[in-house]
Amino acid sequence: MSSSKSTRTRSAVTVIAAAVIAVSSAVVGSGTAAADPNCAGAGGSSAVVARIPGAALEGLAVDASGRAYVTDIVSGRVYRIDAPGQAAYPIATVPSGGGGALAWMPDGTLLVGYGADPRVFVGDIVKAAGIVRLDVNTLTVTPFATGLSAANGLAVAADGTVYATNDFGSLIGRIGPDGSVDPAWASFPSANGAVLDAADRYLYVSRTFVNPGVSRIPIANPSAPESVLDLSGLDSFAAPDGLTLDDSGRPVVPLNAGGSVVRIDAPGATCVIGTGTRLTSVVTYGRSDQGFSSGRLFGAGFDGVVREIPGSTA
Numbered sequence: 001m002s003s004s005k006s007t008r009t010r011s012a013v014t015v016i017a018a019a020v021i022a023v024s025s026a027v028v029g030s031g032t033a034a035a036d037p038n039c040a041g042a043g044g045s046s047a048v049v050a051r052i053p054g055a056a057l058e059g060l061a062v063d064a065s066g067r068a069y070v071t072d073i074v075s076g077r078v079y080r081i082d083a084p085g086q087a088a089y090p091i092a093t094v095p096s097g098g099g100g101a102l103a104w105m106p107d108g109t110l111l112v113g114y115g116a117d118p119r120v121f122v123g124d125i126v127k128a129a130g131i132v133r134l135d136v137n138t139l140t141v142t143p144f145a146t147g148l149s150a151a152n153g154l155a156v157a158a159d160g161t162v163y164a165t166n167d168f169g170s171l172i173g174r175i176g177p178d179g180s181v182d183p184a185w186a187s188f189p190s191a192n193g194a195v196l197d198a199a200d201r202y203l204y205v206s207r208t209f210v211n212p213g214v215s216r217i218p219i220a221n222p223s224a225p226e227s228v229l230d231l232s233g234l235d236s237f238a239a240p241d242g243l244t245l246d247d248s249g250r251p252v253v254p255l256n257a258g259g260s261v262v263r264i265d266a267p268g269a270t271c272v273i274g275t276g277t278r279l280t281s282v283v284t285y286g287r288s289d290q291g292f293s294s295g296r297l298f299g300a301g302f303d304g305v306v307r308e309i310p311g312s313t314a
Contacts, residue, residue, distance in 0.1 A: 036271055036272050038271060038273075039263050039272060042271075042272070042273045042309075043271075043273070043275070044309075046274050046276040046280075046307040046308060046309045047307060047308050048305055048306070049084035049085055049308050050068070050085070050086070050087075050088050051304060052070070052079060052088050052304045052305075054074060054304060055070075055077075055304035056072060056303075057070045057300035057302065057304060057305075057306070058072075058100055058101065058116065058152075058281055059071035059100060059101045059102035059113070059154075059242075059300070060242070060282045060284050060299070060300040060306070061102040061103065061104060062285070062287045062298070063104075063108075063136060063288075064108075064287055064288055065288055066286060066287060066289070066290045066291025066293050067081065067083075067291055067292065068081040068292045068298065068306065069081075069136070070088065070300045070306060071094075071100060071101075071102060075093070076093050076095070077090040077092070078091055078094065078110075081292075081306065082291060083290070083291040084292060084306075088306075091139050092112075092141050094112050094132050094134075100113025100115065100116050100129075101151055101153050101154040101242070101282075103154035103155060103156045103162070105156055109135050109136070110134040110136050111131050111144060111156065112141075113129065113130075113154055113164060114130055114132065114151065115128055115130060116129075116150070120149075120150045120152070120166060120167075121169075123149035124169040124170055127147045127149055129146075129148040129149060129150045129151050130143070130145055130146040130148055131144040131148070131151055131175070132144055145162070145175045147173075147181050147183055148164050148166075148173040149166040149171040149173060150168070150169060151165070152168075152191075153191065153192050153194030153195075153205065153206075155194040155196045157200040157219075160177040161174065161175065161176055161177055161200075162174070162175040163196070165188075165191040165193075165194050165205060167190050167191065168190070169189075171184050171185075172184075172185055172186040172205075173185060185222060188205065189210040190212075191205040191215075192206045193205065193206040193241055193242035193243040193253070194243075195244055195245055196219075201218065201219055202218060203216065204216045204228075204243060204251050205217060205243075206241055208239055208241060209239075211230070212236045212238065212239070213228075213229040213230040213240065214227070214228050214240060214253055214264060215228065228268075229264050230268070237257055237258075238255035238257050238258030239255060239257040240253045240255055241255075241281045242281055242282025242283065244285060246263065246285070251263070252264075252297065254277055254280040254281070254282065254299055255277075256277075256278065256279050256281055257278065259277055260274065260275045260277060261277050261280070261297070261299065261309050273309055274310060276307075277299055277301070277307060277309065278301075279301040280300065280301040281299075281301050281302055282299065282300055283297055283299040284297075284298060286298060296308060
């Protein structure tokens, strides 16, 4: 990595860390999410299953063999972890301000967002971010899309359409199955984590810094978003981040400053899946019958830690 690129990446990490620390300080002792009931059979403290010293983890994905992949916005590296408790090892490095969100393409290749440097603040103007495609078997990295505001969150539809968000901007980009890039498919301030429902009808996004909460955006009408969670008071500092959906289609979202993971059972109705997750930036369910296995919820964080959130069957 060049000296200038390294400086930009460290600057981005400093900015992100400062924002997270600021909101964390605001909610320490505030009882954020503590008033919510525990989800049935859940609500326990998380457990560390992997640690990458010096890393700030932004993306997390699990493959069909139960192996986990995480991205580091400090180094731009993609790491693989073969099973909980095993060491993480780097398998690829992505460009300029790398280490953004991860998402699987229908063909089994892994998309990796990049551009997590200070340009995210002017991403809607300069559109300097992009996505690469990683073949996790050959470890080949190839370009996928450029000209995006950012790729803090990535979601992929069954037909290969990709959506990319910017939590420091307002534009949500769309990459069509033919590779065409629309950097302004939707305007939605501070959209961060992104996930599509099973029918690809709605794009669920967490709202991290502006009007914090969670919304779903109709794919057929992106100008008509619907809020499913609004945070207020001290809870507005909880910083909802990279969310997922459980098998019943319910959003599961980490509050990375609030220190908990909550499930949204109905608009405005939440319960706590797990605690002890402060700085967790993204959550996802496991796959397969081994390793990071099906029915188990995992999270990765800006503290370089991968956690299992117990009692949280999909």
